[in-house]
Amino acid sequence: MDQMNYQNKKVLVYGWARSGKAVYQLLKKIGANVYVTADEEPTDLFDDVNFVDDIDESFDLLVKNPGIRYEKEIIKKALNLNIPVITEVQVALDQFKGEVLAVTGSNGKTTTTTLIGKMLKADNVDVKVGGNIGIPVSELMLSDSQPRVLMLELSSFQLLGAQNIKPKIAVITNLFSSHIDFHHTRGNYLRAKFSITQHQTKDDYLVLNDSSIDSKDFAKRSQADDYYFSPTNTSVNTYVNDGTIYFDDEKIIDLSKVVLVGEHNLENILAAVTAAKIFGVSNRAIEKVLTSFKGLEHRLEAVGVIKERTVYNDSKATDIEATQKALASFKEPINLIAGGLDRGDDLNRLVPNFKNVVSLITYGQTKNKLQSAGEKAGIKQTVVVDTLKEAVAKAKELSRPGQVLLFSPAAASWDQFPNFEIRGEEFKKMIKNREGWS
Template sequence: MKKITTFEQKKVLILGLARSGEAAARLLHSLGALVTVNDGKAFDENPAAKALLKEGIQVICGNHPLELLDEGFAYMVKNPGIRYDNPMVKRALAKKIPVLTEVELAYLVSEAPIIGITGTNGKTTTTTLIAEILNADGRSAKLAGNIGFPASEVAATATEKDTLVMELSSFQLMGTIDFKPKIALITNIFSSHLDYHGSQEAYEAAKWRIQENLTADEYLVLNFNQEKCRALAAHTAAQVVAFATEQQVDGAYSLEGKLYFRDEFIMETAALALPGEHNLENALAAIAVAKLSGVENQAIIKVLTSFSGVKHRLQYLGEISGRKVYNDSKATNILATKRALSGFENSKLWLLAGGLDRGNDFDELLPVVSGLKGMAVFGETAPKLQKLADQLHIPTVPSENVATALKEVFEKSTAGDTILLSPASASWDQYKTFEERGDMFIKAFEELKGELK
């Protein structure tokens, strides 16, 4: 870790704890900052605040007093989930106090080069692919950022021999000033998080911050399947490297069933372990970053032919009596399920779907579910999905939850079929999170596989 003096004897306010706030507080404390943590959770119910207090860090819990900002703070480091219209954040900005997120701290102290990945969809899968490819090539890649490992915590222990592979949300990127990765990647840009950013333009501007400080010495990898990204390519100082499907570009591309990087054949498209057009894009993005990092093709092929997916994101669980089973519990909306379905042959596919009813119908799924072998429906949206299936004369299995759906569909399916949990709905009608929903499905898979041994 670089022993920077930027924060030495400077008063810094950490707004909001969670894992990133806790990590930022410890890092700044080690750098000699005068740290105050302000968290909304009451102290008696706040183990993180108690631990920080024992380490000599001041904590103020249970409320957010605006007058706290009159105490001469030089910086605020906020939890990424806290919006900029929050009264504390607005007050800090009005007082000209720089408002950072902890990925900026990670950059400032990191001895390791950073590969930064952002985008609307595919960030986690692509970030994980890149890290696994680098490690397969004998590098030391460390996952960090929005993927679940606080960036400042990982950066504090990384050395120049490591590489930080960092997933970055728009929320995190808004709190950067000097942040500059060696390679930046934007997987795609769609409409998202408008409640936080206020407009699509503001959301896109936040994503675009990933390349804010890049020069001709760094690389920006862009999705040339999207006209928006192609247009953005003209507005960066970085070297632009493209990826695209079914067209030749200066970068990674697929053509006639083969994957290439700058005309160098890498592997057959059919050998990819993950199905779907979106995963083809993820693979090409990972290839581009890997080749720019000097990775051997053997490592790329090894990972891309065996990668079973990130947990709950079109994750291949395995096979039971000839049926392949996938867990895509993260598919909490229609677009995600449409993308998942693109990778399978409908005539042999059983779709398990349902969850929280947000008031929308499922007509957008009509073209992509046509010809399904069957569906299991559950949760609040079950009646709407049943109606969809009836329109297309798809056999259905009304189920209580994801676990019973798997067992019931297994009985009706045959060897050679695929069973896919891709709910097209949020999980909150029956589960606290999509992870809890996916974990129940995984447990049901393991139990069923054990019973049939």
Template sequence: MKTLKQFSYTHVLVLGLAKSGTAAARLLLDSGVQVRVNDLKADPESSEVRALIEAGAEVITGGHPLSVLDGVDYLIKNPGIPYENPIVSEAVERGMPVVTEVELAGLLHEGPLVAVTGSNGKTTTTTLIHEMIKADEQKVALAGNIGHVSCEVARSTEADETMVTELSSFQLLGTEEFRPDIAVWLNLYEAHLDYHHTLHNYHEAKARITRNQTEADTLVYNADDERIQAFLSQTKAKLVPFSLKEKGKGAWVDDTHLYFEEEAVIELSEIVLVGEQNLQNILAAVACVKVNGIRNQAIIEVLRTFAGVPHRLQFVTKKENRLFYNDSKATNILATSYALKSFQQPVILLAGGLDRGNSFDSLLPYLGGVKAMIVFGETAELLMKTAEDAGIESVGKVDTMEEAVHEAYRQSEAEDVILLSPACASWDQYRTFEERGDMFIEAVHKL
């Protein structure tokens, strides 16, 4: 496996283990760097920690003493650790680079690098790009926030292999020199303000995906998103748009076909994925791979068969003519609004989760087709108020996902859609949105 060849730092602190921290520590140790690991909750007797110690790392658990910064010249932090953390803020104060493991991936990977970000649609778009390149029989690897640690994937990629990586704002904020050959910027919305504190900070973090790009690189961007348009003057990259509204440039659609520039790529009726959000994701993926030289036949093959990723408008089953959809990855209002726009039939919406301090007023325009709402989690009361403002007469508050599914089914009729699309993060009740979605699927099958 590859190691870092030109890394100018000798003493590195890895703050937070989990998958990304462990992978970063192993890479650095194999590259001859002195590594100190600090994790509050890690079990010092676990096989993971023992393996790092045996490989030469110093591991400090059970607390975050500022002394872990002594003698350190570089800090790699878990993306979820906020910058208000005393160790992180002290490192910044000392002028020390503070990065996420994505920075190491950028230093290590030698082949073409595609990076995808946006407030919504990242996983679907990243997966589509990967599948389209693979269908063209090109070497390609999948990495990033999609579940595969980027620096770990980059260790085994070849010089002629494309790495497609999904990046969150948390990961991008921890980049210094990271430079993708093709950056894909899907959309920009109000999200993660509990972490970034201001909309400006969040937008600036996202913009880092193109900050280091040059004239030799490409930025695929959403031409329908005015917030992204405001950042275009800051990039040196070649601009390739995608749009549901504008025609003739980049990737676009009319009533019958999807195009790239002047070339018809596929009839819309042949595309399996449903919904406006997914059509935007498809346009972004097509623009990216066409820039990358992928043949139309590979694109068509994927779009005729790709039915979506788990937890993103995932069809679960049909029972007594009720359709069940799992959209647990809808962790903000924009994602839920896109989900609601995907259905013409009446919807029973299951929503709620972590309270990030935002209101749900911007969801109101999309609740016209919602006949009932079942709410849960920290935001239950806020969502009940939103349902009342929307004129939804049937609203139920529950404690568990199984109760939510049973109550939704009780209130449903034939042809209704029962949709889990929470508009909130999952961390108040579940470890991940995947766990939340799996609980929904399990409850549905228990019916």
């Protein structure tokens, strides 16, 4: 793809979070005339920042924080003035000369990105990992030396404003209806996701989940060479057969050696193995990672065995599908804490997944809908409370030795917490308080 020239361009950065600060510095470094705006003037602006309240026809470009909605007046005004609106990802990738590997999807992005990055590093590949995983791509580009490879996690928000992206290997972990509050329709959401492969050519690779209903359509419309993974279908590229992972019929590793637990993590592992093998990573490096990596914080994270209950923090389960996969990971009786922001999802979809749930404690905006789903599933103990603190106290009371206590909200955190990370940290603090266990 043609790279944008930023030299002497008048650019407005909208949003002053970590990515805003990074792209501001990068734009200054490459010779742009940079201005900053935000809904409220930040208190931590750099000394040399020109802060403005609005945009006008004198600007050449607007770089927005990925999470800022397109309904904002400044963005609508920019588009009406035919000023391009992009995210910092495009600015950064326009400066990068190496190979890009990129992961998107509805769930599993961060774990899959982390696994691939670790596999590349274990094979001594010069790689930096960033994007939605926590380090803005622009921040990675501030260094005077560039890595051979950028391993990126990209959200639909980032992709929507990075239309020039062309990864050597693109991975789509799975596709569900997600972030409809931002994208408004499933079609818009899928279009944002498709942009990860839109500009790939026959010399590039697209890794897809065989069980996602949209995968075949994406493969048909993409020019890239498509590869599929599946934990159940042995006719695809990367699969599981008799307890062993295979890639193109080559044995990679026995599942008994893999330490990362969870049904959903098996799909993440298969996606990562596919990308790593396409890139040329050795089986030795793949095995080194899979026999040592236990998972990321807040993603079916083992908190510990407390009073003979095994406790898991799955605060990252911000949608129904994530909680469905968490519930499928256990054969033991489950005491489930769930609840959070109500996005209008049909929580009755969880009813078939509640078969091992012996108590359901719900809180937050979705508490009553979740309780109703639990009652339909025949859960004997369903309790509605207002806060996570109350939910944890009740779960301590109802759970019994030998059972699982699982926090998997099936909802975003924003009704009571700033993000899923803080929500998960608070859960762990409450659980580790020894008071209240029956």
